[in-house]
Amino acid sequence: MVLYHAIQTGVGVDGHGWRRLRDVPLFARLPDADLVALWNVSVPRRYAAGEVLRMQGEPADHLLVLLSGSTAASAATAGGRVVRFGTWRGPCALDKVALLDRAGHTATFTAVGACSVRAVPRARFMTLLDDSAAVRAHVLRLLAAQARAQQDRLTVTxxxxxxxxxxxxxxxxxxxxxxxxxxxxxxxxxxxxxxxxxxxxxxxxxxxxxxxxxxxxxxxxxxxxxxxxxxxxxxxxx
CATH class of the missing domain: 1.10.10.10 (Winged helix-like DNA-binding domain superfamily/Winged helix DNA-binding domain)
Incomplete structure (x- = not known):
């Protein structure tokens, strides 16, 4: 009954608006019940401008879902040089690759302005990846696009x-x-x-x-x- 009420009103069991997850491309085709479950298992976080969401190399134990705001991604080379990858604006899911290979976050993510984030446990994301063809297809398209963009950037550089x-x-x-x-x-x-x-x-x-x-x-x-x-x-x- 509680879950039915949450789906009908657009408010999660924890009292927050789970419908915001619908705007995240990764979750766009999930059923409402799955969105409610994701919302309630995730942890809310807020970051001010200049705060670091995650550091390069840190264990990727959660999928960071950026609901609003912008974050810049950068990485340091072995020689100490900083390479900036770009800026991501919410709503989007950050650094999905890091959850797949367990090699740590691929970059340091820093809030450009005020950011609202939900942190989804990795185990829940991996279960979703196994169970949802739409989520798998999205991740595969993302990986293909990243590989192509990296090749294009190398060519330009x-x-x-x-x-x-x-x-x-x-x-x-x-x-x-x-x-x-x-x-x-x-x-x-x-x-x-x-x-x-x-x-x-x-x-x-x-x-x-x-x-x-x-x-x-x-x-x-x-x-x-x-x-x-x-x-x-x-x-x-x-």
């Missing part, structure tokens, strides 16, 4: 100069945000993402600004002035 990489990143970011693009934390964060130094990024931004392709906005974002010309720069090899 090895063949394109910084200005072309920067132009490509600005266009990709603008596809989600519009002509005003926020840097991933700072110029240093952008440098880590592109695999270059902050000085190199600063010079590339200056060239794009000098050519009238972008300009700094008063709030610190970058405004794209000529996306079609920026697209030409994104494919330039020299």
């Amino acid at each position: 090895m063949t394109l100069p910084c200005e072309a990489r920067l132009a490509a990143w600005l266009l990709e970011a603008a596809a989600d945000s519009g002509p005003l693009v926020s840097l991933p934390g700072s110029q240093q964060g952008l440098a880590d993402l592109l695999g270059v130094t902050r000085v190199t990024v600063n010079r590339a931004l200056s060239r794009l600004r000098g050519d009238g392709l972008v300009r700094p906005a008063p709030d610190g974002r970058i405004e794209l002035l000529a996306p079609e010309l920026l697209a030409q720069r994104a494919t330039r090899h020299s």
Whole structure:
């Protein structure tokens, strides 16, 4: 009776809105009863901007479900260099791969702003993976997409100069945000993402600004002035 009431009202047995899990792509096709069960077995967490959700290499005992907010993923190389992978916005499930191989979290996840998270025990996630064809298919698509993206990024890093990489990143970011693009934390964060130094990024931004392709906005974002010309720069090899 309690479970029936929860499904009808959209409020979990613990008094919270389990329907928020429906917006997470990984869980989008699960029956309501499974969503209620997931909600009630998960642990709620809130993080302020700058707080670390998980550290690279830490045991992945829970699946982190980011309900709202954004988190940046980064990793340190053996030589101490920080590599930034990008920013993830909720609702989404973070670092699913780490739960599969048990080798620890693949990156350090840091809250960009205030974040609301549900932590699902790994055992429950693995059971879901075994029982749900939809969840298995989603994870397989994710792994395939990650492998392809990694290959594409390696190709870009090895063949394109910084200005072309920067132009490509600005266009990709603008596809989600519009002509005003926020840097991933700072110029240093952008440098880590592109695999270059902050000085190199600063010079590339200056060239794009000098050519009238972008300009700094008063709030610190970058405004794209000529996306079609920026697209030409994104494919330039020299």
